[in-house]
Amino acid sequence: MAPIIKTEKLNHLYSAGTPFERLAIKDIDFEAEQGEFIGIIGHTGSGKSTFIQHLNGLLKPTSGKVLFNDTDIWESKAYVRDVRFKVGLVFQYPEYQLFEETVYKDIAFGPKNMRLTENEIDLRVHEAADFVGIEHELLDKSPFELSGGQKRRIAIAGVIAMRPDILILDEPTAGLDPRGRDMIIGNIRSYHEKMKSTVILVTHNMEEIARSVQRLVVFESGSILMNGTPAEIFMQGDKLQKIGLAVPEITRVIMRLRELGLPLNPSIFTVEQATEALLNLKGGRKRA
Amino acid sequence: MLRDITLGQFFPGKTLIHNLDPRTKLIFTVIYFVALFISGSFVSYAIILVFLSVCITISHIRLKVIMKGMKPLLIIIVMTSILNLFYTKGEPIVSFWIIKLTYEGIRNALFMILRIFLLITGTFLLTYTTSPMQLTDGLESLLSPLKKIKVPVHELSMMMSIALRFIPTLIEETDKIMSAQKARGADFETGNLIQKAKAMLPLLIPLFISAFRRADELAVAMECRCYHGGAGRTKLKRLVMKNRDFLALMAGAVLFGITLLFNSLGI
Numbered sequence: 034m035a036p037i038i039k040t041e042k043l044n045h046l047y048s049a050g051t052p053f054e055r056l057a058i059k060d061i062d063f064e065a066e067q068g069e070f071i072g073i074i075g076h077t078g079s080g081k082s083t084f085i086q087h088l089n090g091l092l093k094p095t096s097g098k099v100l101f102n103d104t105d106i107w108e109s110k111a112y113v114r115d116v117r118f119k120v121g122l123v124f125q126y127p128e129y130q131l132f133e134e135t136v137y138k139d140i141a142f143g144p145k146n147m148r149l150t151e152n153e154i155d156l157r158v159h160e161a162a163d164f165v166g167i168e169h170e171l172l173d174k175s176p177f178e179l180s181g182g183q184k185r186r187i188a189i190a191g192v193i194a195m196r197p198d199i200l201i202l203d204e205p206t207a208g209l210d211p212r213g214r215d216m217i218i219g220n221i222r223s224y225h226e227k228m229k230s231t232v233i234l235v236t237h238n239m240e241e242i243a244r245s246v247q248r249l250v251v252f253e254s255g256s257i258l259m260n261g262t263p264a265e266i267f268m269q270g271d272k273l274q275k276i277g278l279a280v281p282e283i284t285r286v287i288m289r290l291r292e293l294g295l296p297l298n299p300s301i302f303t304v305e306q307a308t309e310a311l312l313n314l315k316g317g318r319k320r321a
Numbered sequence: 322m323l324r325d326i327t328l329g330q331f332f333p334g335k336t337l338i339h340n341l342d343p344r345t346k347l348i349f350t351v352i353y354f355v356a357l358f359i360s361g362s363f364v365s366y367a368i369i370l371v372f373l374s375v376c377i378t379i380s381h382i383r384l385k386v387i388m389k390g391m392k393p394l395l396i397i398i399v400m401t402s403i404l405n406l407f408y409t410k411g412e413p414i415v416s417f418w419i420i421k422l423t424y425e426g427i428r429n430a431l432f433m434i435l436r437i438f439l440l441i442t443g444t445f446l447l448t449y450t451t452s453p454m455q456l457t458d459g460l461e462s463l464l465s466p467l468k469k470i471k472v473p474v475h476e477l478s479m480m481m482s483i484a485l486r487f488i489p490t491l492i493e494e495t496d497k498i499m500s501a502q503k504a505r506g507a508d509f510e511t512g513n514l515i516q517k518a519k520a521m522l523p524l525l526i527p528l529f530i531s532a533f534r535r536a537d538e539l540a541v542a543m544e545c546r547c548y549h550g551g552a553g554r555t556k557l558k559r560l561v562m563k564n565r566d567f568l569a570l571m572a573g574a575v576l577f578g579i580t581l582l583f584n585s586l587g588i
């Protein structure tokens with residue numbers, strides 16, 4: 034199957050020609066299949082946000098290409114605009130972009146720009162609100178009266194309402210409490226399952242990414258350092274630690290248990306897997 | 322990108338010009354401006370130009386950066402020079418239809434271009450080599466005699482430094498919100514004037530809200546640190562005039578004298 038989105042030798046230079054010039058990403062080759070759930074991790078300043086803003090044409094590459102469905106997105110002005118709707122991007126701290134009088138109108142902003150009919154817009158606003166768990170009574174409120182977590186979910190709904198083929202989220206859980214985090218990650222996972230669309234999730238939280246994604250891409254100083262399933266990546270704990278990233282806590286526990294001599298699979302990275310493995314071990318011993 | 326605007330930006334460095342006391346640079350800039358405005362001959366402009374080039378070379382600011390900062394002001398320069406070119410009275414050299422080109426007009430236009438160019442480049446040199454904090458500290462110190470006549474100098478300079486401090490932040494914020502709205506299909510470029518003004522709402526509303534939020538947070542933070550205005554406040558970095566500052570001021574006085582001289586000679 035052809036990848037839905039692909040980048041070839043992508044480079045981006047910020048503030049070219051000034052003393053602040055900086056090559057934020059270098060020669061990025063990346064591919065995503067239709068329906069894939071991909072996680073991007075990397076140290077602060079490693080170029081994650083810069084990279085994802087290329088995928089929907091918000092940033093123009095200094096050199097290199099972004100192909101959406103095998104067509105260069107910069108081929109024509111009309112195509113870039115089209116791609117903006119097909120590749121939905123939720124920014125870091127998206128609640129600061131809310132501006133309308135009511136939650137409803139704010140979620141409807143994207144669909145309205147797509148020039149959909151009133152009926153279709155209404156349908157999508159409610160659908161998106163359901164996805165992020167916003168009760169319909171809240172739709173007539175002002176977004177500024179709501180809590181931070183609610184605002185965040187409304188902002189995400191604003192992008193989901195465009196029904197993008199690819200949904201990209203830049204640290205959607207930054208600054209939320211654990212309950213708020215779980216809720217948003219849950220929303221995103223159910224969205225991925227129901228809509229079968231491609232989802233790319235940027236995060237610093239290893240636990241949440243370990244549980245959700247099918248493939249993990251690790252950024253380091255503007256390049257892709259590793260690319261593989263979470264199991265493959267988290268097995269290389271040393272390499273991750275060297276670039277300042279941590280493996281999930283539970284993986285650390287498992288590693289330590291292995292050092293102590295327990296025969297455990299090193300690719301365990303969720304609490305559920307660990308519980309199962311440990312119970313198996315215990316059960317196995319009893320039987321033996 | 323919005324962030325590439327270099328107007329009023331500070332480029333850190335360790336050159337002689339960077340290291341001068343901000344007060345020296347401010348006084349110098351004033352002398353420079355006055356010299357520029359009283360000079361009206363090619364030689365005096367040439368001297369100022371040479372002088373400015375030397376300063377730019379010392380400061381290691383690249384010409385490209387200055388030119389880039391000049392870009393947004395190009396229209397003003399072109400407009401004023403055109404106005405000067407055609408609306409100066411004098412002996413016409415060539416004339417056809419209603420357009421008359423006079424020697425005085427060409428001269429005035431050229432002078433105007435030179436004058437604006439030198440004025441702006443001089444200002445750039447000041448802001449490129451002096452951090453906003455230094456600049457306001459310098460201003461506060463220079464204006465402190467006005468405290469005697471109850472001008473709130475400290476408060477004004479505090480306001481100015483806060484404003485300067487937040488310009489890059491607001492630009493960054495504008496950039497971010499703009500991108501976020503573009504990601505939802507907002508279109509800031511096409512359409513007529515009214516449509517364009519309306520398209521700015523999704524940008525301006527979040528921007529104002531966040532500016533107020535920031536102001537509020539800053540006020541609280543300042544109160545938490547017991548800020549109560551200027552009285553009795555000491556500085557972390559006290560401004561001290563050094564020998565190089567006196568030398569620079571002398572150079573300024575010499576420049577002023579020479580311009581005045583050539584100007585009165587009329588060459």
Ligand SMILES: Nc1ncnc2c1ncn2[C@@H]1O[C@H](COP(=O)(O)OP(=O)(O)OP(=O)(O)O)[C@@H](O)[C@H]1O
Nearest residue numbers: 047048055057076077078079080081082083084324
């Ligand atoms: N608009 C900009 N102008 C200049 N430099 C920038 C700009 N945006 C980012 N950079 C620089 O590019 C590099 C990559 O930044 P980017 O925001 O992509 O990192 P990130 O991986 O998203 O980090 P974080 O995890 O903190 O969000 C950083 O060094 C940053 O300083």
Ligand SMILES: [Mg+2]
Nearest residue numbers: 081082125203
């Ligand atoms: Mg980022």
